[in-house]
Amino acid sequence: MSDKSRKTFLMIIFLCVLFILVWVSDKFLDEYTMRVIRTGLIYIIAAISYNLINGIAGQFSLGPNGFMALGGYMVALLMLPLEQKKFVWFLKPLIWPFNSFSFTKAFFPLAIFFGGMAGALGALVVGFPTLRLRGDYLAIATFGFSQIIIVLANNLISVTNGALGIKGVPEYANIYWCLAWAIITVLFTTNLANSSYGRAMKSIRDDEIAAESMGISIFKHKLLAFVVSGFFAGVSGGLMTSLITTISPSLFSFTMTFNLLIIIVLGGLGSITGSVITAFAFAILSELLRFVESPINLGPIYIPGIAGMRMLVFSFLLVVLMIFYRRGIFGEKELSWDWVLSRFGSKNHQGVKVCPGKTEHF
Amino acid sequence: MSWKNGAFLALDKVSLNFGGLLAVSDFDFILRQGELVGLIGPNGAGKTTVFNIITGQYEPVRGRVFFKGQDITGWRPDRVTCAGIARTFQNMRLFGGLTVLDNVLVSRHSKLKSSVLAAAFNFPGYIKEEREAKIKAMGLLDRLGLADLAHMRAGNLPYGQQRRVEIARALAADPKVLLLDEPAAGMNPEETIRLMEFISGVRNEFGLTIFLIEHDMKLVMGICERIHVIDYGISIAEGTPKEIQDDPKVISAYLGEEACDYS
Ligand SMILES: Nc1ncnc2c1ncn2[C@@H]1O[C@H](COP(=O)(O)OP(=O)(O)O)[C@@H](O)[C@H]1O
Ligand SMILES: [Mg+2]
Numbered sequence: 001m002s003d004k005s006r007k008t009f010l011m012i013i014f015l016c017v018l019f020i021l022v023w024v025s026d027k028f029l030d031e032y033t034m035r036v037i038r039t040g041l042i043y044i045i046a047a048i049s050y051n052l053i054n055g056i057a058g059q060f061s062l063g064p065n066g067f068m069a070l071g072g073y074m075v076a077l078l079m080l081p082l083e084q085k086k087f088v089w090f091l092k093p094l095i096w097p098f099n100s101f102s103f104t105k106a107f108f109p110l111a112i113f114f115g116g117m118a119g120a121l122g123a124l125v126v127g128f129p130t131l132r133l134r135g136d137y138l139a140i141a142t143f144g145f146s147q148i149i150i151v152l153a154n155n156l157i158s159v160t161n162g163a164l165g166i167k168g169v170p171e172y173a174n175i176y177w178c179l180a181w182a183i184i185t186v187l188f189t190t191n192l193a194n195s196s197y198g199r200a201m202k203s204i205r206d207d208e209i210a211a212e213s214m215g216i217s218i219f220k221h222k223l224l225a226f227v228v229s230g231f232f233a234g235v236s237g238g239l240m241t242s243l244i245t246t247i248s249p250s251l252f253s254f255t256m257t258f259n260l261l262i263i264i265v266l267g268g269l270g271s272i273t274g275s276v277i278t279a280f281a282f283a284i285l286s287e288l289l290r291f292v293e294s295p296i297n298l299g300p301i302y303i304p305g306i307a308g309m310r311m312l313v314f315s316f317l318l319v320v321l322m323i324f325y326r327r328g329i330f331g332e333k334e335l336s337w338d339w340v341l342s343r344f345g346s347k348n349h350q351g352v353k354v355c356p357g358k359t360e361h362f
Numbered sequence: 363m364s365w366k367n368g369a370f371l372a373l374d375k376v377s378l379n380f381g382g383l384l385a386v387s388d389f390d391f392i393l394r395q396g397e398l399v400g401l402i403g404p405n406g407a408g409k410t411t412v413f414n415i416i417t418g419q420y421e422p423v424r425g426r427v428f429f430k431g432q433d434i435t436g437w438r439p440d441r442v443t444c445a446g447i448a449r450t451f452q453n454m455r456l457f458g459g460l461t462v463l464d465n466v467l468v469s470r471h472s473k474l475k476s477s478v479l480a481a482a483f484n485f486p487g488y489i490k491e492e493r494e495a496k497i498k499a500m501g502l503l504d505r506l507g508l509a510d511l512a513h514m515r516a517g518n519l520p521y522g523q524q525r526r527v528e529i530a531r532a533l534a535a536d537p538k539v540l541l542l543d544e545p546a547a548g549m550n551p552e553e554t555i556r557l558m559e560f561i562s563g564v565r566n567e568f569g570l571t572i573f574l575i576e577h578d579m580k581l582v583m584g585i586c587e588r589i590h591v592i593d594y595g596i597s598i599a600e601g602t603p604k605e606i607q608d609d610p611k612v613i614s615a616y617l618g619e620e621a622c623d624y625s
Binding site: 188191192195196197199200202203205206207209210211212213214215216217218224270332 | 417419438439440443444448449451455456457458459460464465467468469470471472474476478481482483484488491492495531532535
C-alpha cells in the first residue's frame, strides 16, 4: 500500500472510530457531559479559525468574538420560528426579510453556512481597508470592529433585540452537527495550510518583505486567510447560539477572544492539532474548574464564590506556559499520520521528522 | 531616449533620499540582455538602495525604472517579480519556519493557476500543478547541491547553505534578471571563488541577466563584463573591470574607506 493510500485508509478508520465513539457516548452519557463535548467541538472550530489568521498567516487579530457574533445573530435570525419572532421583538418590529420567513430544521446546516458567510463578510469589510497597512493596525482595527459589533448588537433593536437578546433559538446543534462542522473545519484548514496558498500565508508570517519579493501578493493572501478565518468563526458562533438557544451581546464579548487566544497560544501558534487538543481541554477544564467560582468552605477558612476565578486560573496557566514553554504544547508541529506511523507503525516506514508546513495531518 | 536602446533593465536618473540623506542621486544605469554586471562601492554607498528601487521596495522620488521597455516605476515588489526580476537579500531573508523545499516552492506560488478551493479540496488539477512545482523545486535544489536538505527547516541551516537556498528561491521564480546582493558575504575566499564560478555557470545555463552587488571589488573582477561604481549615492565610474581598476576616482573611494577602517 502506498504511503498516501495508507494515510487515507487510516483517516477513514479514524473517522469511523470517532463516529462510533460519538454514537456510543450519545447513547450512554448524560445530557450535561454531552453538552460539554459539544461545547468543546465548537471551541475547536473557533480556535482553528483563529489560529489560521494568527498562527498560520501571522496576522494578529483581536476580532474573532465579533465574527462569531455575526454568525450567531445570523443563525438566530434564520432559525427562530416565526411565532417566536413576534414574541421576541415586542419593543420594535423585526426588519424585513427576517420577519417574513424562518428556516425549518432541515435547513439548519444551511443556516450555519450563512452564519459563516456573515462572518466572512465581516472579515472582508474590516480586512479590505486595514490589511494593506503594515504593522499592528490589524489588532487595533479588529478590536475596534468587535467592539462596534457589540455596540450595534446592543442598539440595533429591530435586528438583535438589543441587550435583551434573542431567546428560543431551536437547539439543533446536536453532537453530530457539531462533530461534522469540526471535521470540516479541521480538514479544510489543514488542507489549506498545507497547500500552496498556505505556504504563501506562512511565508508572509515569516518575512513579509521576502514573501513580496518572491511574487506573493501580500494583501490578497492576508485577506484570504482573514476571510476564511471569519467564515469558520461565524460557523462556530452560529453553532454556539443554537447550542445555548439564546444570543445576547454579552455571549460574544471580548472574553471569548481572550479565551481563544489562550487556547491557540497554549496549543502552539500555527499548530492545528495543538488547537484541537487545547480547545477541547479548555471546554472540559472550564467545567471542571467551576468549583473555584462557588463558595469554598475549608474548615476555618471560607472563600465566597468569586465569578471570573476560572479566568484567573487560565491566565495563570498562560503566564506559566509562556515562561517555561514559550512555543505552546505543540510548537508549530502537527500530530500527523507520519508521526503516528513512525512511532507505532510498520518498520519499513521511514522515520519521518515532524516538520512544519510539510506534514500530512489528520 | 537613445541611450536606453538595447537596454533590458534601465534606471533613468533615479534619486531617493531618506530624510536629509541622499541615498541614491541621479543614478543612470543600463543592463543588456545576458550581461553579468557588478555594482560595487564602499559600505553605505547606496548599492542595496538601488536594488530596492528596482524591485519596488522603495519608490524613487525622481527618475524612472524601465524593464523590457516598460516603465515599472512604483510597481509593487510582487508584480516586479512576476514580470521577471528576482532578487536575494544582503541580510538573508529566508522563511525560517518553512523547510528548504517550501522556501523554494513559495516562489512558484505566483505561477499557480488553481483556485484556493481547488487547492483546499485537492482537485486533480491542483495536485498536478503542485507535483510539477515540486519537481521543478527539487531540480533546482539538486542543481545547488541542496537536495539532501530539502526537508530541513531553513532557519536551522548554516550560513553558507542559507545563502544558496536564497539563490535557489530566487531562481524558482523563473526570473529573466537576477539581482544578487552581496551573495558572498560571510564566505571565505575559496567559497567565494566557487560561488562566483557557480553564478556565471547559472547565467549560461538559465540564460539569465545578472546584476551583482559586491562590497569587495576584487571578487567581481573575474566574472563581470562591466562594473558600475557607486559612492555616496552617485555613480562615479562605469566600465570593464580593467578600466575600473585603474580609475583614480574608484581608487580614492576605496582608499578613503580603507583609511577609515584603519583609523
Ligand atoms: N530604510 C532606510 N532608512 C534610512 N536610511 C537608510 C535606509 N536604507 C538605507 N539607508 C541609508 O542609505 C545609505 C545607503 O544604504 P545602502 O543602500 O544599504 O548601502 P550599501 O548597500 O551600499 O551598503 C546608507 O547611509 C544607509 O544608512
Ligand atoms: Mg547593502
